[in-house]
Amino acid sequence: MNSEPESRNNILLALREILPEKYLLTAKEDLKPYECDGMPAYQRIPIAVALPSTIEEVQKIIRACESQRIPVVARGAGTGLSGGALPHEGGIILGLSRFNTIIDIDHENMTMRVQPGVRNLAISEAAAPYGLYYAPDPSSQIACTIGGNVAENAGGVHCLKYGLTVHNILEVKIITVEGDLVTLGSMTLDTPGYDLLALMTGSEGMLGIIVEVVVKLLPRPLATNVLMASFDAVEDAANAVAIVISKGIIPAGLEMMDNLAIKAAEDFANAGYPVDAEAILLCELDGAEEHLAEQVNIVMVALGEANASNVVMANSEQEKAQLWAGRKAAFPAVGRISPDYYCMDGTIPRKRIAEVLVEIKALSEKYGLRVANVFHAGDGNLHPLILFDAGIDGELEKAEHFGGDILELCVKMGGTITGEHGVGFEKLDQMCVQFNPDELTHFHNIKHAFDPYELLNPGKVIPTLHRCAEVGAMHVHNGELPHADIPRF
Amino acid sequence: MKTNLLDSIKQTKDGQLADSILRKCVHCGFCNATCPTYQILGDENEGPRGRIYLIKQVLEGAEVSNATRDHLDRCLTCRNCETTCPSGVQYASLLEIGKKHIEESTERPFKEHFVRDALLNTLPYRRRFKFFLRVGRSFSLFLPKALRSKIPAKVAKGKWSRAQHSRRMLVLDGCVQPVLSPDINSATSRVLDKLGITLVNIKKAGCCGAVSQHLNKEKDAQTMMKHNIDAWWPEIEAGAEAIVTTASGCGLMIKDYAQYLQDDPEYAEKARFISTLCKDIAEIIALEDYSALATTAPKTISWHPPCTLQHGQKVTGVVEKILIDCGYQLNPIKDAHLCCGSAGTYSILQPELSSQLGDNKIANLEKDKPEMIVTANIGCQTHLQERTKTPVKHWVHLLLDR
Numbered sequence: 107m108n109s110e111p112e113s114r115n116n117i118l119l120a121l122r123e124i125l126p127e128k129y130l131l132t133a134k135e136d137l138k139p140y141e142c143d144g145m146p147a148y149q150r151i152p153i154a155v156a157l158p159s160t161i162e163e164v165q166k167i168i169r170a171c172e173s174q175r176i177p178v179v180a181r182g183a184g185t186g187l188s189g190g191a192l193p194h195e196g197g198i199i200l201g202l203s204r205f206n207t208i209i210d211i212d213h214e215n216m217t218m219r220v221q222p223g224v225r226n227l228a229i230s231e232a233a234a235p236y237g238l239y240y241a242p243d244p245s246s247q248i249a250c251t252i253g254g255n256v257a258e259n260a261g262g263v264h265c266l267k268y269g270l271t272v273h274n275i276l277e278v279k280i281i282t283v284e285g286d287l288v289t290l291g292s293m294t295l296d297t298p299g300y301d302l303l304a305l306m307t308g309s310e311g312m313l314g315i316i317v318e319v320v321v322k323l324l325p326r327p328l329a330t331n332v333l334m335a336s337f338d339a340v341e342d343a344a345n346a347v348a349i350v351i352s353k354g355i356i357p358a359g360l361e362m363m364d365n366l367a368i369k370a371a372e373d374f375a376n377a378g379y380p381v382d383a384e385a386i387l388l389c390e391l392d393g394a395e396e397h398l399a400e401q402v403n404i405v406m407v408a409l410g411e412a413n414a415s416n417v418v419m420a421n422s423e424q425e426k427a428q429l430w431a432g433r434k435a436a437f438p439a440v441g442r443i444s445p446d447y448y449c450m451d452g453t454i455p456r457k458r459i460a461e462v463l464v465e466i467k468a469l470s471e472k473y474g475l476r477v478a479n480v481f482h483a484g485d486g487n488l489h490p491l492i493l494f495d496a497g498i499d500g501e502l503e504k505a506e507h508f509g510g511d512i513l514e515l516c517v518k519m520g521g522t523i524t525g526e527h528g529v530g531f532e533k534l535d536q537m538c539v540q541f542n543p544d545e546l547t548h549f550h551n552i553k554h555a556f557d558p559y560e561l562l563n564p565g566k567v568i569p570t571l572h573r574c575a576e577v578g579a580m581h582v583h584n585g586e587l588p589h590a591d592i593p594r595f
Numbered sequence: 596m597k598t599n600l601l602d603s604i605k606q607t608k609d610g611q612l613a614d615s616i617l618r619k620c621v622h623c624g625f626c627n628a629t630c631p632t633y634q635i636l637g638d639e640n641e642g643p644r645g646r647i648y649l650i651k652q653v654l655e656g657a658e659v660s661n662a663t664r665d666h667l668d669r670c671l672t673c674r675n676c677e678t679t680c681p682s683g684v685q686y687a688s689l690l691e692i693g694k695k696h697i698e699e700s701t702e703r704p705f706k707e708h709f710v711r712d713a714l715l716n717t718l719p720y721r722r723r724f725k726f727f728l729r730v731g732r733s734f735s736l737f738l739p740k741a742l743r744s745k746i747p748a749k750v751a752k753g754k755w756s757r758a759q760h761s762r763r764m765l766v767l768d769g770c771v772q773p774v775l776s777p778d779i780n781s782a783t784s785r786v787l788d789k790l791g792i793t794l795v796n797i798k799k800a801g802c803c804g805a806v807s808q809h810l811n812k813e814k815d816a817q818t819m820m821k822h823n824i825d826a827w828w829p830e831i832e833a834g835a836e837a838i839v840t841t842a843s844g845c846g847l848m849i850k851d852y853a854q855y856l857q858d859d860p861e862y863a864e865k866a867r868f869i870s871t872l873c874k875d876i877a878e879i880i881a882l883e884d885y886s887a888l889a890t891t892a893p894k895t896i897s898w899h900p901p902c903t904l905q906h907g908q909k910v911t912g913v914v915e916k917i918l919i920d921c922g923y924q925l926n927p928i929k930d931a932h933l934c935c936g937s938a939g940t941y942s943i944l945q946p947e948l949s950s951q952l953g954d955n956k957i958a959n960l961e962k963d964k965p966e967m968i969v970t971a972n973i974g975c976q977t978h979l980q981e982r983t984k985t986p987v988k989h990w991v992h993l994l995l996d997r
Contacts, residue, residue, distance in 0.1 A: 131638070183624055201637065201639075441684075497597055497598065
């Protein structure tokens, strides 16, 4: 095996042949800003950052890395919240930000072919002149890119009604670890054979490098309405979620924010949120005009039943945009009330939201850390933001433990440890709680089928069974691991 | 974000400010989405989030080379990121602190020094600038094309309104604008005359200080600020209502005098007052009854809001409303929030990026074939005019177009 500096030199030599100097970053100063993504708690410096702009360059880079066994971590806009684009110390970052061209808009088939570095919002903006839009809309949609959205199976406000990324794409082109260009999915709704497109979606850069995506577009709804309900008790707001949906209405978006989140978001967006309410629900309804009026009535009654203290309806496009602006910016706006926050992402059955929020509050008191809740209530996708100060010794660790407890609580309630942010590096330990060793072994087998040498984003998403045993998440009986015969990676 | 600034820095006022700004940043990356240089270059080091990270390294004592300085130099200071940032990070203030520290610890190559010094020694001084411009015009045939295209056609001065009203306002003449486009302030005087206001130009006042401030010559900048304050003060004591600016870059600078001079025992109080008196011409007109200014010859216009107006001064939608009220039709402009690449001395110091941004901007402004392009800052005006035959003017001219 090569010594470390030697392998570094060799790969840099190879990469210099492929990329112009300004798109191959190797100076320590230049690498530093790439040491983390939107989850700055974890940091590692890569050997180099490669910023290609053509598929051929990506292929050459991947082949060079494969032949020298150099790990490759793909990175889009670096807005991920689970450390998915955290570099590997012995590897390179493959930045895809320069792949930012919209290749083709086919408005008759309602599809758009884009490069992976196109921003989520830019897709909807380009589709707007045709009366179309792209439904998945993560809060970071202004900045996050579609390649990353596919890699993380990103969600957003509208996923309750219109599905996650996986439900809104038709085809992707990937570069395999061998450097081959492969098309997954097709331009038709059903593709024969294994559904590798679905497998690729949410694979977090571990199975291939996404270099092109065809997204489905939807017609803009004929009419929309946004209601904002205020509540004096968080539990009432939580229960209102299930009540609304049980009336047979699927809102286009149903979001909840608690008091801390309301205050922070209002401070930035001046959205007109009631800063003294314990919680608010934002409910977007869409459809044809006459149908919409009926939905509004039903939801109004349901919110009344759920003890809403006040309900207001947006009167104009501007007011609607204003109500959403606060929600979309709520995460970073929390930066106004706390130097650091740890954004969690777990999902629970929506009827148990109130129960979970009560337990989170108890945990908050136990750990002595504040929590702001702002989340996709309709699909039970929680985003507790744990507020802490990384400048105080031990607070980050405390926040991490607290976060771990929340995710385990989600599993206990019949939910999962991710909603839309992915597992990344952050939630490896909780994967041990979510899946049993047999299931994890299957994941490893799939990984190895695509990437035998574990070069694509290694060390993310699927924990080794050894790690699970160490964190104690796996039941160890009499010092023996279950399934001691299966290989430990 | 967690910070660990050097003790020697943390004890200074700059250090404390930098620390509080850095701690607000949560590293979400929203800022990159609206950063003109990140959009073109796609490198984290060429967007606000990366630059904030680089500045943090500098202030935490990491070794700095020219690479960091170059990344910071390529920032346009358009402050689009500040408008986008939900966490309220005051990026421009942090950048200034970062640049100052880097300037002190690294040495620029001779050529860069020379160009920067040349800019510092001409632009802020009206007479010198006028001299060089005249020489440039006379020998334009012998100049390299890049420089030749930067020399705008000569513009007639225009008549200054002599009418005397009881309401008086001062106007900043500035340095570059009266030489390149002396018609802007004279037109402004005639517009304000119609609103019953006399516009007074204090000849003694000069450059607002922005050129020096942005090229890290803080002391020179402060000298200019104080010089202007002294020049205006007697008129202010005599009851002038406002200091009107017709170049949004200068306007932003004067609005920041309070901040820049806050520790000057002699000038802090005056600077605070001057900053509150400073208003962009749009802010002045918006408060008056301007129905008499409506046009009888409506035109289709493309409006380019300068960054110093929309992101710096946060004056948005005001010019648009006035122009629409006065009968003009405004084209919808794609990416209106993006910088045109002029950015003060940027167009000279970073010609490649500047010209790419300028070309993009012109393409968007001309898409619907406007009869005229209007803006509110002399830098943007000349930078855009270089690239088009469509007239590019300050929007106040439209209020006299009857």
